[in-house]
Amino acid sequence: MRAPLSWLREYVDLPAAVTGRDVAERLIAAGLEVETVERLGSDLTGPLVVGQVLAIEELTEFKKPIRYCRVDVGTANGTGEPQSIICGARNFREGDKVAVILPGGVLPGGFEITARKTYGKVSEGMICSVRELGIGDDHDGILVLPPEHEPGTDAIELLELVDEVLDISVNPDRGYCLSMRGLARETATAFGLPLRDPALLDVPEPNDAGYPAHVEDRTACDRLVVRTVSGLRPEAHAPLWLQRRLQKAGMRPISLAVDVTNYVMLEMGQPLHAYDRARLSGPIGVRRARAGEKLTTLDGAARALDPEDLVITDNSGPVGLAGVMGGADTEIADATEEPLVGQAEGTTEIVLEIAHFDPVSVARTARRHKLSSEAARRFERGVDPRAAAAAGQRAVDLLVLLAGGTADPGVTEVAAPAAARGIVIGADHPDRVAGVAYGRETVVRRLQEIGCDVAGTDELTVTPPSWRPDLTDPNDLAEEVIRLEGYEALPSTLPRPPAGRGLNARQRLHRRVGRALAGAGYVEALNYPFLGPGALDALGLPEGDARRTTVRLVNPLSDEAPSLRTTLLPGLLDALRRNDGRGSHELALFETGLVFRPTGHEGTAVRLPVTARPADEEIAALDAALPRQPRRVAAVLAGARERAGWWGAGRPADWADAIEAARTVAREAGVELSVENDQHAPWHPGRCAALYAEVAGEKTLVGHAGELHPRVIKALGLPARACAMEADLDLIEEAASGVPTAPPVSSFPPATQDVALVVDASVPAADVEAALRAGAGDLLESLRLFDVFTGEQLGAGRKSLAYALKFRAADRTLTAEEATAARESAVAAAVERTGAAQRGA
Template sequence: MRVPLSWLREYVDLPAGITGREVAARLIAAGLEVETVERLGEGLRGPLVVGKVLAIEELTGFKKPIRYCQVDVGTANGSGEPQNIVCGATNFAVGDRVVVILPGGELPGGFAIGARTTYGKLSEGMICSARELGMGEDHAGIVVLPPGHEPGSDAIELLELNDEVLDIAVNPDRGYCLSLRGVARETATAFGLQLRDPALLDVPRANDSGYPVRVTAAACRRFVARTVTGVRPDAPTPVWIQRRLQKAGMRSLSLAVDITNYVMLEIGQPLHAYDRARLRGPLGVRRAEAGEKLTTLDGVHRALDPEDLVITDDRGPIGLAGVMGGAETEISGPTAAGTGLLDEATTDVVIEAAHFDPVTVARAARRHRLPSEAARRFERGTDPQAAPAAAQRAVDLLVLLGGGAAEPGVTDVLADGAPGTIVIPADHPDRVAGVTYGREAVVRRLQEVGCDVAGTDELTVTVPSWRPDLTDPNDLAEEVIRLEGYEELPATLPRPPAGRGLTARQRLHRRVGRALAGAGYVEALNYPFLGTAVLDAFGLPADDPRRRTVRLVNPLSDEAPALRTTLLPGLLEALRRNHGRGSQDLALFETGLVFRPTGEETPPVRFPITERPSDEDLARLDASLPQQPRRVAAVLAGGREQAGWWGPGRPADWADAVETARLVAREAGVELTVENDRHAPWHPGRCAALYAVVDGEKTLVGHAGELHPRVVKALGLPERTCAVEADLDLLQRAGTGTVTAPRISAFPVATQDVALVVDASVPAAEVEAALREGAGELLESLRLFDVFTGEQLEEGRKSLAYALRFRAPDRTLTAEEATAAREAAVAAAATRTGATLRGA
């Protein structure tokens, strides 16, 4: 909503020195969203005057039309003689009033005007277009004023060129602010001033002699019809109305249409004007019937829907109610500049001011893709009590400016309905805001909104007809709080009850994120959408569970119409994109949900919005959803360790991916068992299956390793890209639920190394588990520090060297105790894996 400050001052006596920015600040504090304050006429300096064209000489020999004009500018030039001006526009004639800037003036943008010779003639000034004056973007022709303006009079004042315009983004619940009346009410409240309500007019009572109207649809609560006869078809729209419409973002069309738009902007009630000569019988309001069509004012032939609300006469639909009128009853008359008459120009006008159901109008506007200024207001809720006043205002302007006569007949079809009331404790806003306002402040603020308030401790509030958004006590509390000032609310932190902190799942999620960030990974959040192309690139078999997806009804992209079943596609795309932009060494991670349908889900259910679903309904809803485990994934490419003076660097490999999985598992308090596996999209010889004990059983929780070369090539990834993905929910179930602090002993450590020879097929993790079991409680840590294969060993055998650290919490270990623990560990490894001591 664009609000000229000069227009706003008609309804609120703002102090003379108040600027648009100051008004905007007050409105923003009251909860309105003022996007910009546009200063019109900035840089404009006169003399800028009205001129009358006396003569036009057409200059020839040039590539475009050039005219040498004599213009009467009165005494503004100091001599009273006509001004000679060269002009390239052709949309004016002798006798027209135009806008002239004389030498010494300056147009917006620093364009100084002087007398100069051009096209072989001396040009003493300029005849101005709308864009040159900052009135709009129209540069096709110069501004032609209606007749009657005195040559030499000040055009800056006439055209109200110096002004400020507030551009307000009106929220859906503040439809009343789509009018000067609504914005003026908020402004008056913000400044503590009186409002001159433009809707407070003397309106004659309804009678039986008005234009007949039949309303058969409940979606029309009120329909007011007034008639004005004898309107002069050539009556021009006054400049002041044209300029106000222009500042508000609308263009001038004809007097009758301009008046309806002007009143809509002023009061907020959309109007429609019919040519009475084109009406056939009474007006009606009903739902459309199957097969009916309508040609709207934009010239489009539209097939109507049975849900559409239409205005009719004896021929059928003549308008789409609340959205746009029909072409058959269109007002015809002069152009906006008053340069000519159309055939059968309108002289008798029927004014419609109605109140339509917001939802019905909104659906019709979207159904026909026909947004309009009227629909924008109706769908937010208009004031049904303002309809008679808006019709009266339009009638008065048509009589005053168009020379018409108002017929005494007044039609007012009004559905039964009582104003809404809300019962609210007087201290309810205090309890909502945590601030003590007191009863007097609450009553005063509600009255400023327009409410009638009765009662003492418990208030009975009758909401105003222009505020359909006020329906419950919290709405009223919000009005009190915003008018008292949001800045007055104290900044207080919420105080959560004890025992309601993060859940175990949330704590694990945060710990994993912090651990991965500490290990050098960067979190990358990706869209949870998936396409079949990436699953094909992964080389997944047809029966892989990751190919069973949940498809979206309205996907953002046809290339990704399903919800993800794995985190890797999004992470690998982020890695590819960043690598393509010059980042060579990358380590990214993400934690989030995946969607794994089992095929056993029940059909989705819908619940009414009028009541809370029962526990049984919520259980049915949960049963209709796919499984949504929380997973963690990470991808690596490039160097894992940088080269420098400290030594050579090292590229990331499958071992880093496995170590990342162990890092995640440690945050859950879980020891992983790592085994070789073949699982797409990983390299079959460099893929590790990750196992943990979940609910007493060995369970697969994820995979880690290097991606298959075919996958790397298909996705355009760096060579030797590695990845890990694991199920966080399974790791949480496998863990202890608590993170135990490390045990610290003041006694020295005893270190024993052991090298064991085993078959090449025996996993190192199995040997490690056996050593831990045999070493007993004295074992503090165990680390594999060397793997050897070569001629010194038999074919098919490998040597694994471990460092064992022993420590007791209460004493210094003897050499005999450490040796005994080592020998017990070796014996256990020999029993379980067939290991032998190297060199034995």
């Protein structure tokens, strides 16, 4: 809604020093969204005056028609002599009044005017178009002014070129602010000034002498007012002040009748429509459209009507889409149009239809026909039903004043009885909502300022005004008090959550895992939880794989990804491919999030009530209809894991890094993973590790890690040798022994012993490590594999594993004999369990 400040001042006596920015600040503080304050004419400098064209000389010796004009500008030039002005426009003639800017003036955009020689003549100023004056986009011709203005009159004041316009974004619940009346009320309240309500008019009582009308659907149209004006001058046009107000508000002047209805709509927020009485056939009616009916609207489009459309009718059928747009057949005829048989040129009798329509009905009709209009915008957001009679009277008064018509005494009004909307609210309710002691007097005063009737003492009965359909419950009223008292007055207080209601164990583990992976050089990548069958095919998942059983969405965002994910890898691998394609080749990404695994027992979800807390049985039924949603963690790597530099050669990421990422996750839960060779899509069958942890005393598979299968890399367009890890965070949490404890710190020095064992190539290093740990006993503090060697000297199918064993006692310094004995015991256990032989022994 564009609101000129000069128009706003007509209803509120703002101090002269108040600017548009001052008003904007107050309205913003009251909860409105003022997007801009446009200062019209700020770069315009006079003299800009009314001129009368005395003579026109056509200069024909040039490529385009040029006119040399003599223009009377009164005494504005200081001499009283006519000005000589060159002009190329053709839409004016001798005797016309035009806007002339004289030398020394500056037009909008910094265009300075000087006397200069052009086309062989001296031009002493410029005759201005609408676009050059900054009041529109029309540049085809000169602005021709009404003939009643004398030459030399100040055109800046006449055309109201200097003004400030507030551009306000109106929220759907503030429909009353789509009018000068509503904005003036907010402004008056914000400045503590009285309001001159434009709707306070003397309106004649409804009678039987008015134009006949009837309403079939009283729920969709609860009020219909019809007024008639006759004896209008067809050639009458809207005066400059009315046209300029429409232009500043963002509307284009069209004809007097249309301009008046638009003006009243902007002023009062009540849309209304004018019909040419000679083109109406019988009474005006409001009903739902019938099957097969059509209507050509004012925009020239022929529309097939839907039975849900609300239409305005006469005896010939629909003549308008109710609340949206009128029909072309009953359009107001311009004086230049071909008159009807037996009718004078132009429209001389007008029937005004002013109604209150159901917002939902209008909104659906506008969307159904893809037809947005200023009237529909207002009806959708709620129009004051009691403003119809006043809006009709205002339009009648303007037509009589500006076109010399006569208001017919007949007034037709069809209205359904409306029940009073009383809201009971405690006088201290706004205080409890805001945490501020406003007091009863402040609450009552603020509610009365927005137009409410308030009765009662400690418990108030509040009747909202007819223009505020958004006020329906006590919290709406509390919000009004709070915003008018000022949001800036609300104290800043931190909430005080009760003890024990912080993050739960699952959430804490989730955060620790994210921090640990980020510290290890991984970047978190959040992806949409949707996938399609193509993504699962690219991963090479076999038929019958549990990950192929998905939850399909009823309304997916994309037909290519209609299901919820069962694994995190598709989204992460797509992010890896996209970043690699854009030049980032050293990549390490991770994600933690939910996956959705159907159990096969899901049912139809129940619709829970919103009026009260659902029963436990209803919540249980809703939970039973949901799939399992375990939280998982995944990581993907490609390119160099360690870059080359002056410190030495780099190292590409490989399967071991993916396994280490899983161990990093497990360490945050205090869980020790065991790793075994496995074959599991989408990993390489020879470079895939199954990750196990002890859950509830049982060895449980918690994830996989390793290098991706070459076919998967090719199908997804990934970098060569890309690696990935995915694990179940919930299972890892279950495997945790409880609150992680810090390792004991000994003040005694460690004793380090190395051992190299030769085993068959098929023996997992994890088995050898387990045997060493079991044999070393309690003195073993840590064990690390630091070398793997194969060669001819070991024999075919043999490998050497070198371990560093660190021994330490908590209460003493170990002797060499104790450390050696522990080492020998560890070797003996490894020899017995795995068939190892000590290298070099």
